[in-house]
Amino acid sequence: MTSPIMSKINHQPQTLRDIVQERMREAIISGQFAPGERLVERPLCDQLGVSRTVVRETIRYLEAEGLVEILPGKGPIVAQLTWADARQIYDIRQMLETAAATECARNITPQLAERLRAALQSLQEAVAAGVPTPMLRATTEFYRIIFDGAGHNVAWEIAQRLNGRISRLRAVTLSTAERQKPGPAHMQDICEAIVSGDAKAAQAAIEQHLSDAKQTAERLLQEK
């Protein structure tokens, strides 16, 4: 009875909601809907082959996530990002990531170090290949390990949500900054600092990295 064969089977009903949520979030984050664009429910339903119930519940969720805004009396639109908000998001990310890196450095173990190095490796390969999506994914994975190593799951959720809101900026900052060396170099600094348990250095590397990203983002948002 205690054999793994007879352990509780993992039966996750995977509702339509979950699928649609995932798809719409991805669509917004990847820029398939422009900021400010109206999300008209019925066409979305046709497109996804589901009922309005599902789409509307999804919209409520994404609204709470900050990816969608509701214009009262009008309807949902894709959230628009101001520079004022973006700036704050970068600042908050810096706090969260710094704290996570510090704690992660404190908790460092050989296994954790190995995972970090592997993630860094993947990241560098993705950067070398130059394809945006895998780069973003690898970057996310790298940070996920840091937050995980720190035991900062709450902060991770917040950071992820914030990242969703600045996704458009991230896509561009990654493809410009990251490809031109400093980005991956920073990542390597961060990795090495954490692995060697040097919290101060990690903090500095993260600060450097994010202030670069912030600057690039500012240029982008200002010119628009």
Place this chain on the structure above:
Amino acid sequence: MTSPIMSKINHQPQTLRDIVQERMREAIISGQFAPGERLVERPLCDQLGVSRTVVRETIRYLEAEGLVEILPGKGPIVAQLTWADARQIYDIRQMLETAAATECARNITPQLAERLRAALQSLQEAVAAGVPTPMLRATTEFYRIIFDGAGHNVAWEIAQRLNGRISRLRAVTLSTAERQKPGPAHMQDICEAIVSGDAKAAQAAIEQHLSDAKQTAERLLQEK
């Protein structure tokens, strides 16, 4: 035509959703539903006099806020708070509040100082009266001014959401700690530090305050 009488009238449709959202959030935060308690939709509908559509959309929103969890194949329950999560929440709050106080101190103006002092006054009166709800409200208002003065609206939203998740703890920590002097004293320290533009002192006061709250919270959650 430029007279205020003929300016655009402020017509906000106030949907049932908004009302129900407010009510249910309040109900959860104020502890009218116990953590882990199932939120059965139909009874809620009867109670509130609305359709399941409205209740379900509200649940989706509160789920994203972290106040409600969905057990797959079961349904929604009031989110349960572990000490591991609570601890992180206090840490994140400390970062956000410290940053806000620092920035607020940097931006201090006579008007802002006046608003802060007034809020502190109200807070002290509420504490003197000893009624929990006004105390919570006054505390919230005090912090709101700090975040507002810092221009940290994004951080404020995050802090508010985190506060929702630890509301039960806050209610208790406020009624124990705050009434016994240190709480209000800390608030006064924070206020004075900001008003005099002393960011370092504000940071120290906030740290002191939150580490107290964190300790009280830990005792509470451990014993449960």
Place this chain on the structure above:
DNA sequence: TGCCGTAATATGGTATACCATCATACAGTA
């Protein structure tokens, strides 16, 4: 008496129907 199977019930998931409101377009009139 205890266990198993089936029926009834509770409950969430999904689809659809209906209504109110707002925008738009068209037609009629001055």
Place this chain on the structure above:
DNA sequence: TACTGTATGATGGTATACCATATTACGGCA
């Protein structure tokens, strides 16, 4: 021709209907 009023369509808000699943309760059988 210009303006106004009405009709039509688009769209979100809300309610309801229906289905699938999971739990519970009860009754029959060994």
